[in-house]
Amino acid sequence: MSQPLQGRRAVVTGAASGLGAAAVRALSAAGAQVVATYHQTEPTGESEATWVQCDARDQASVEAMIDTAVAAMGGLDVLVNAAGLWQQGVPGSISADDIDFLLATNIKATILTNQAAHAVMRKSGGRIINFGSAEAVMGSPISAVYAATKGAVQAWTRSAAKAWASDNVTVNALAPAMQTRGADRLREFLGPDAAPFIDQQIKATIPLGGALGDPDRDLGPVLVFLAGEGSHFITGQLLAVDGGLIMVGG
Numbered sequence: 731m732s733q734p735l736q737g738r739r740a741v742v743t744g745a746a747s748g749l750g751a752a753a754v755r756a757l758s759a760a761g762a763q764v765v766a767t768y769h770q771t772e773p774t775g776e777s778e779a780t781w782v783q784c785d786a787r788d789q790a791s792v793e794a795m796i797d798t799a800v801a802a803m804g805g806l807d808v809l810v811n812a813a814g815l816w817q818q819g820v821p822g823s824i825s826a827d828d829i830d831f832l833l834a835t836n837i838k839a840t841i842l843t844n845q846a847a848h849a850v851m852r853k854s855g856g857r858i859i860n861f862g863s864a865e866a867v868m869g870s871p872i873s874a875v876y877a878a879t880k881g882a883v884q885a886w887t888r889s890a891a892k893a894w895a896s897d898n899v900t901v902n903a904l905a906p907a908m909q910t911r912g913a914d915r916l917r918e919f920l921g922p923d924a925a926p927f928i929d930q931q932i933k934a935t936i937p938l939g940g941a942l943g944d945p946d947r948d949l950g951p952v953l954v955f956l957a958g959e960g961s962h963f964i965t966g967q968l969l970a971v972d973g974g975l976i977m978v979g980g
Contacts, residue, residue, distance in 0.1 A: 733761030739803035744813030756950030765799035786813040786839035809847035819875040836879035855898030862903035891966030900965035907972035938973035
């Protein structure tokens, strides 16, 4: 079995479930050494990763986690920042607490984890991979604050990419359309009557296959590519891994 990431050392945040868990599986299978973080939900099942508890919204917790990862692996080459959360929010009925929560969970956590990783990577280069969203590009009438925070993640990704390019640290973001717990939360929010409409919309708006992707089959290989040598000349980009849901142009 090909192991293109043999010898590479990676941290994956938000790794207990969903896209983070898929990232751990993909990077491990490709030969990388992985330290994976969880916040409240302890990981279940088999994993080759070393698990560390971390609140990605807290600077001291993030810096301690990176220190632990570097001590365990002897360095850091890759950060996959999958910590984040989808939450409904209809314009006109959004509270200040909703805004604070999603800003902390999606953008503050991204900046803190990226900076802590860069502090290590600036000596020898590295790859930082964040998670944007199709909703940030297209807008969302039902998850407007989420969309706004993911738009901020994209702006941060471009800014960090420009700032850290001289350190040979690339920073990119993914906009995946995958079947995850977040997708399930959307269905729960809209209720059972909306299920046929959601399926019809997905079929109409995702040209490749008319369905959400599978994180292991469809996202894993892209993460391996971005974490490896082949992506060395790509930075500041939003890569849509979504079956054609959004077609990002100039």
